[in-house]
């Protein structure tokens with residue numbers, strides 16, 4: 396039934412699931428209209444792709460639920476609510492406009508292909524009924540402040556980074572609102588059950604997101620990584636590791652759903668530089684956030700070519716696309732311990748280090764010769780920090796812009812023994828460098844039976860294998 400009462404504002408949360416530094420929220424509250432708060436669980440997220448897995452799998456749905464429920468609680472604390480609806484956002488938003496006499500819809504601007512189609516559809520449906528007011532919120536540097544238009548974003552990161560850093564200031568974060576100005580008599584609704592989203596109890600029980608979702612956990616992690624533990628001071632030297640929480644910030648899952656604002660991170664790092672330490676690490680963390688910006692803007696320039704096998708450079712590798720090998724890679728059963736440990740961590744926890752992502756993607760594309768878009772789609776399905784541009788642009792880069800990463804050399808270089816022991820129980824008892832080549836004839840005395848052998852030992856690994864044998868004394 397249509398609510399014929401006074402006009403209202405709708406805050407449509409998407410990947411901006413936070414109260415702090417949220418321009419959308421601040422403008423909606425400042426409009427003076429009573430506000431309705433909405434999050435749509437897009438049913439398309441859980442569809443099964445032709446490759447045989449869901450677009451977003453169990454870890455992602457658990458992490459999303461934690462994030463949305465935390466937002467709901469925080470909105471309730473300031474006198475608000477959060478309606479959670481399952482379906483197609485374009486239909487839900489249109490139905491809300493009709494049902495609640497919405498005159499203004501406030502939402503974050505989108506940048507990626509599918510999401511832009513969805514926003515266009517919303518606009519078409521609401522037509523003259525309501526105004527759709529959107530704000531840019533994703534990047535460190537505001538899209539309107541960088542010294543390039545999207546169609547002229549440079550093709551190299553340096554050509555983007557240097558002028559942008561010189562000519563652009565990071566905007567001040569918005570204050571967190573203290574009251575929601577919510578429409579009266581509107582109550583929060585529940586997150587749909589996992590069953591309704593198509594997940595069995597076993598699927599949900601089999602995984603556990605690497606970190607807890609939500610703005611509260613995000614702000615805690617920001618404080619923890621900076622002022623509480625001062626881990627940030629060592630980031631430059633630890634960032635290429637893979638084991639545990641401490642070697643890198645773990646901000647990415649929070650940035651992906653917007654439960655942490657990138658400008659708030661920047662502000663915190665600047666305070667840290669003043670009060671604790673300014674060094675290569677603090678510079679490097681900001682540098683990584685600028686990479687994230689660059690991939691967002693460059694991805695916008697390239698449009699939907701970032702999802703295509705030939706990519707935006709129209710290149711082509713002669714992919715063999717062996718589906719049995721793809722399954723081995725997905726399952727963490729390639730026989731390459733450094734690759735398998737990372738894939739198993741991804742499957743269980745929805746997270747993988749940057750070092751792991753580089754090695755697993757390179758291995759899939761250049762050793763197994765499988766279409767990089769299959770790997771990117773698999774990461775999309777599993778990563779709790781899935782971000783359209785960070786994922787697809789990094790995969791594109793591994794396929795076409797970086798030649799090769801040798802997973803045997805890297806396992807030795809990054810001393811991955813403890814990490815492999817943690818994620819591959821079959822190898823947990825191997826205490827020396829045999830763990831990097833458990834299938835080698837010189838490792839035969841270890842009697843490893845239940846861990847697979849690689850389908851091929853490539854000659855390009857020869858020198859690294861020799862180095863390992865020298866280290867073992869073989």
Ligand SMILES: Cc1cc2nc3c(=O)[nH]c(=O)nc-3n(C[C@H](O)[C@H](O)[C@H](O)COP(=O)(O)OP(=O)(O)OC[C@H]3O[C@@H](n4cnc5c(N)ncnc54)[C@H](O)[C@@H]3O)c2cc1C
Nearest residue numbers: 643644645646647683687749752753780781782785786789
């Ligand atoms: C094949 C591949 C796929 C990837 N997919 C994603 C993805 O879907 N989502 C995602 O957030 N990152 C992705 N990355 C980038 C990177 O691996 C992760 O951002 C990082 O591992 C997250 O952990 P962290 O927050 O502890 O990173 P930190 O090392 O602490 O870095 C801080 C922040 O900088 C940003 N950042 C760091 N490295 C990169 C990078 N190479 N590209 C873009 N941003 C970066 C992230 O926002 C990260 O949270 C991918 C990298 C590769 C090689």
